[in-house]
Amino acid sequence: MIPELGHFALCLATGLALVQWLVPTAGAVTRRWRWAAVAQPAAVGQFIFVAFAFAALTYAFIVKDFSVAYVAANSNSELPLMYRISAVWGAHEGSLLLWALMLSVWTLAVSVSARRLPSDVGAIVIATMGAVSVAFLLFTILTSNPFERLIPAAADGNDLNPLLQDPGLIIHPPMLYMGYVGFSVAFSFAIAALITGRLDTAWARWTRPWTTTAWLFLTIGIALGSWWAYNELGWGGWWFWDPVENASFMPWLVGTALIHSLAVTEKRGLLKSWTVLLAISAFALSLLGTFLVRSGVLVSVHAFATDPQRGVFVLAIFTFFVAGSLLLYALRAGKFQSSAGGIALFSREGLLLLNNVFLTVAALAVLLGTLYPLFVDALGGGKLSVGPPYFNAVFVPLTIPLVVLVGLASAVSWKRGKMERVRSQLWLPGAIAASLAVVAAVVAGGQWMAVGLAVLLGVWAIATALYDPVKTVLGRSRVKLGRAAWGMSLAHIGLGIFVIGVGIVSAASIEKDVRLNIGETESLGGYDFTFMGVREAPGPNYTARIGAVEAARGGQTFAELAPEKRLYPSQQNPMTEASTHILPWRDVYVSLGEPLEDGDVRGAWSLRLYVKPFIRWIWLGSFLMALGGGIAASDKRYRLAGRKAVPALDNTAAAQ
Amino acid sequence: MNAKRLAPLAIVLALIAVFGVGLTLKPGEIPSPLIGKPAPTFELPVLGQPDQLLTLDTVTRQVSLLNVWGSWCIACRVEHPLLMQLAADNVVPIYGLNWKDEPTAAQRWLQRHGDPYVASGQDLAGNVAIDYGVYGAPETFLIDKAGIIRHKHIGPITEDALNNTLLPMIRELQAAS
Numbered sequence: 001m002i003p004e005l006g007h008f009a010l011c012l013a014t015g016l017a018l019v020q021w022l023v024p025t026a027g028a029v030t031r032r033w034r035w036a037a038v039a040q041p042a043a044v045g046q047f048i049f050v051a052f053a054f055a056a057l058t059y060a061f062i063v064k065d066f067s068v069a070y071v072a073a074n075s076n077s078e079l080p081l082m083y084r085i086s087a088v089w090g091a092h093e094g095s096l097l098l099w100a101l102m103l104s105v106w107t108l109a110v111s112v113s114a115r116r117l118p119s120d121v122g123a124i125v126i127a128t129m130g131a132v133s134v135a136f137l138l139f140t141i142l143t144s145n146p147f148e149r150l151i152p153a154a155a156d157g158n159d160l161n162p163l164l165q166d167p168g169l170i171i172h173p174p175m176l177y178m179g180y181v182g183f184s185v186a187f188s189f190a191i192a193a194l195i196t197g198r199l200d201t202a203w204a205r206w207t208r209p210w211t212t213t214a215w216l217f218l219t220i221g222i223a224l225g226s227w228w229a230y231n232e233l234g235w236g237g238w239w240f241w242d243p244v245e246n247a248s249f250m251p252w253l254v255g256t257a258l259i260h261s262l263a264v265t266e267k268r269g270l271l272k273s274w275t276v277l278l279a280i281s282a283f284a285l286s287l288l289g290t291f292l293v294r295s296g297v298l299v300s301v302h303a304f305a306t307d308p309q310r311g312v313f314v315l316a317i318f319t320f321f322v323a324g325s326l327l328l329y330a331l332r333a334g335k336f337q338s339s340a341g342g343i344a345l346f347s348r349e350g351l352l353l354l355n356n357v358f359l360t361v362a363a364l365a366v367l368l369g370t371l372y373p374l375f376v377d378a379l380g381g382g383k384l385s386v387g388p389p390y391f392n393a394v395f396v397p398l399t400i401p402l403v404v405l406v407g408l409a410s411a412v413s414w415k416r417g418k419m420e421r422v423r424s425q426l427w428l429p430g431a432i433a434a435s436l437a438v439v440a441a442v443v444a445g446g447q448w449m450a451v452g453l454a455v456l457l458g459v460w461a462i463a464t465a466l467y468d469p470v471k472t473v474l475g476r477s478r479v480k481l482g483r484a485a486w487g488m489s490l491a492h493i494g495l496g497i498f499v500i501g502v503g504i505v506s507a508a509s510i511e512k513d514v515r516l517n518i519g520e521t522e523s524l525g526g527y528d529f530t531f532m533g534v535r536e537a538p539g540p541n542y543t544a545r546i547g548a549v550e551a552a553r554g555g556q557t558f559a560e561l562a563p564e565k566r567l568y569p570s571q572q573n574p575m576t577e578a579s580t581h582i583l584p585w586r587d588v589y590v591s592l593g594e595p596l597e598d599g600d601v602r603g604a605w606s607l608r609l610y611v612k613p614f615i616r617w618i619w620l621g622s623f624l625m626a627l628g629g630g631i632a633a634s635d636k637r638y639r640l641a642g643r644k645a646v647p648a649l650d651n652t653a654a655a656q
Numbered sequence: 657m658n659a660k661r662l663a664p665l666a667i668v669l670a671l672i673a674v675f676g677v678g679l680t681l682k683p684g685e686i687p688s689p690l691i692g693k694p695a696p697t698f699e700l701p702v703l704g705q706p707d708q709l710l711t712l713d714t715v716t717r718q719v720s721l722l723n724v725w726g727s728w729c730i731a732c733r734v735e736h737p738l739l740m741q742l743a744a745d746n747v748v749p750i751y752g753l754n755w756k757d758e759p760t761a762a763q764r765w766l767q768r769h770g771d772p773y774v775a776s777g778q779d780l781a782g783n784v785a786i787d788y789g790v791y792g793a794p795e796t797f798l799i800d801k802a803g804i805i806r807h808k809h810i811g812p813i814t815e816d817a818l819n820n821t822l823l824p825m826i827r828e829l830q831a832a833s
Contacts, residue, residue, distance in 0.1 A: 158733065277664060284668070295679060311679045319672050326665040333661050371674070378677040 003068050006056025007147040010097075013049035013104070014137040016042050020107075020130030024123035028195070036123035043111040043126055046133060047104040054101045057146050058088050067153030070094060070146040076159035078541040086170040087160040092294060092310075093146035095173060099290075100136050102174070102181040107133065110185055110210070117206060121192045128188035135317045143310050162542070162568040162575045168228035176221030176248055180286035182214020183251060186258065187283035190276045191325060194332040199276065204266035207279070209633040211262060215255040216629035222248050223622035234563075234576035234591035236511060236610040238618055241391040246370040247289030250363050254282045257359035259629075264349045267414055271353065273333040278356075280329060284322040285363070291318050292370070346417045351409040355402060362398040366391065403457040403499055406492050407464030429463030447507040454503020461496030465489045487632025491625045498621025504614040511610040515596055517603070525611040527588055528552040534592070534601050542566045542575075545601065547592040551581055563592040563607075587612040689789070690805045695722075695797065696787035700777030703754050703762055710751065710777035715799060719829045721750045721822075722797040723773070724785060726757040727765035729793040735812035736769050742818075743772035748826050752776030755785050755793055798822065800829050 020042035027035025057070075061084045066072040074087045074094070089098040107129045114122035140146070163169070189207040193199040225245065230238045239245065258278040265275045295311025343350050369390050411417075411425040436459045441452030469489050471477040514522045516531035523529070532548035549561040559581035565574040578591040593606030690696075695712055702708045715722060723739065725732045743750055752773040754762050759778055766773075779785055788797065798807040807825055809817055 273661070280664075291675065295675075315672065315675050315679065318675075322668050323665060323672065326668055330661045330665050371671075374678045375674060378674050 003147040006053040009049040009052040016046040017133035024127040028123045039126035040111040047108045050104040069150040072154040075157040093144040124192040125188040172224040179218025183283040185210040186279040190279035197335040209638040212633040216626040219626040251285040253363035272336040348414045365394045433459040450507035458496040458500030465492035484635035487628045491628025494624025501617025698784040703776040716803045724795040727761040739772040
């Protein structure tokens with residue numbers, strides 16, 4: 001009964017989404033404000049019904065209702081409660097429902113704050129989000145109904161894919177979806193700007209916090225995915241340039257560009273149509289990611305079970321929203337009047353424009369690498385794949401100038417930069433970065449060039465970002481820094497930490513595949529690893545083989561590592577759980593391979609040993625970027641936006 | 657409206673066209689060089705009756721399916737109900753190639769999920785699978801009475817693949833013989 005109610009609620013939600021889309025649109029076009037006012041209650045109702053449907057599916061998982069096909073396919077009577085709940089979004093159907101739920105949450109949030117918007121803008125924004133809801137709810141109901149019954153009911157479920165039975169993967173997809181779906185808000189604001197023909201400072205102020213918030217969720221989502229891959233895949237890697245990873249990375253790159261171009265649009269009233277184009281692109285790339293993951297056009301390790309019918313449906317959604325909005329763009333973007341005066345390259349806006357060029361080209365490079373196999377196949381050229389060498393060769397040179405720009409832009413003011421200020425503000429960060437880089441290069445030895453460059457760039461980003469906060473803390477600053485400025489500094493410090501981590505890990509990681517008998521020791525990078533054997537232990541729904549490896553340095557044992565192989569009864573291939581000893585400047589990482597003597601657990605085993613310097617900095621940096629985004633989005637000037645007329649250029653907070 | 661503002665739309669429309677073509681392609685489908693060629697011969701102990709042998713000659717007595725499976729293979733369970741249905745309807749004899757499996761686990765799996773196979777050969781070392789160019793389970797070969805491989809399906813058999821590809825081919829081959 002509950003699953004049927006859930007299905008019914010989903011249908012009602014679709015109806016309300018349809019109302020939320022069409023009635024306010026008609027109202028805004030014909031200037032009937034009572035129609036436009038339907039937007040908010042419809043959004044609230046849609047949220048309630050989607051939330052009910054989601055709760056109904058969760059309930060079916062909790063009570064192990066194996067008469068629901070989706071539950072039977074993705075759960076099992078022995079699956080722990082935590083994973084029964086996360087199994088709700090463990091496969092295609094339920095993850096779509098999660099998508100719809102997140103979208104309705106974003107819509108609810110927008111509709112609550114829409115009172116501060118001019119009524120036509122608010123109505124169009126909520127209506128556009130309603131259109132996105134209609135598309136995804138119809139997609140769910142027509143091709144991917146999670147409430148479908150299985151008759152007769154299964155005696156037991158098939159179990160959740162063991163790869164997904166990990167705490168990191170419980171929150172990774174919701175964060176990613178919050179990011180993907182969040183870009184629909186910026187998209188809807190872009191549509192509103194195109195339809196009303198009004199794009200001013202106030203518009204940029206409304207759009208900024210939403211965009212930054214979506215971006216910060218996406219940042220967390222991607223970082224969690226990377227962290228999970230590092231722990232679970234047992235290859236010691238943190239990024240694989242897999243099509244699905246790229247699918248989340250492209251909207252991130254364009255979203256980052258959008259955050260910066262919105263700053264220019266807000267402060268200087270420039271780059272208007274470019275900003276709108278980026279807002280459309282960020283959401284288009286989110287939809288593209290959905291298409292790539294769910295249609296089966298690309299081979300990937302984490303593509304969903306695919307079905308051509310679904311591919312056609314997502315492509316139709318993509319075409320409707322992206323081609324439709326770009327048509328609107330082609331027709332209407334000419335109406336935006338940019339403020340008088342062009343852009344001087346040596347100015348804050350000029351450098352931000354350069355930042356946008358590099359970020360966009362980087363996103364295009366990733367797009368090309370991701371789709372290239374598809375292009376070649378579509379043109380009859382056969383199957384091929386583009387690997388990490390392409391991405392690293394193209395991507396790294398594009399990101400180096402970005403990090404240089406981050407520091408430079410902090411010292412260059414809007415309209416026209418002053419050379420003397422650049423000199424007086426940047427010599428100290430530059431000197432710090434250069435001297436630390438020299439120290440790092442000397443310590444690194446063989447990999448001195450890459451390590452030195454990473455430290456130079458990273459410390460440069462950190463030190464320049466610290467300039468304003470330090471000045472404020474020391475009481476030497478005349479202006480008070482707003483949250484937006486604090487957030488920006490923190491995010492740029494995060495970027496610096498990230499760059500140092502990526503550079504050093506890539507250049508100076510060492511690894512070794514070894515065969516060890518019990519009691520044997522192997523050395524790697526000054527660490528001694530002694531294999532103490534493997535024991536078997538039961539888990540809640542698996543049996544584990546847990547290795548014991550003593551890690552020592554200079555004769556002193558500092559860690560007992562316990563890498564695991566888990567065997568789930570539903571799956572022949574064992575899952576890997578690597579074991580790490582973490583210090584801020586390095587990880588010692590061991591993953592358990594296979595028993596080498598005819599499956600004899602007590603014999604020799606293959607093991608992988610890694611020493612990964614500074615790898616934690618990658619995730620620490622990402623987290624600080626997200627945190628910085630959160631602080632910036634909570635700046636009070638966004639909450640005041642719209643209540644009073646705001647001049648296009650506001651010099652009080654020069655740091656943004 | 658000028659051409660510059662139309663450029664993004666033009667690019668996206670071109671992309672959509674490529675995606676449309678892409679949807680008709682199957683990236684997982686790598687053409688098998690064995691199609692139209694004689695099926696490699698084999699002699700394997702029958703699962704459950706290891707003193708008997710399953711050979712290619714048995715398989716080619718009629719138009720048959722040779723299905724590569726294992727109790728460890730999750731995707732095999734997805735297609736299993738369809739195989740059970742085919743067996744129950746007596747459409748075509750299905751032989752199993754039980755690939756790199758524990759015989760006891762394999763038998764338990766068949767007891768639990770049902771046994772659609774006339775017989776399954778135990779390919780413990782995976783040598784026969786290598787001869788057949790198998791690189792993942794499940795895979796299904798359609799072999800005619802002359803012992804020629806007519807079709808190879810990679811991955812779980814879907815309703816669509818069964819109704820639109822496999823069944824028409826099976827009927828055609830059965831009618832021809």
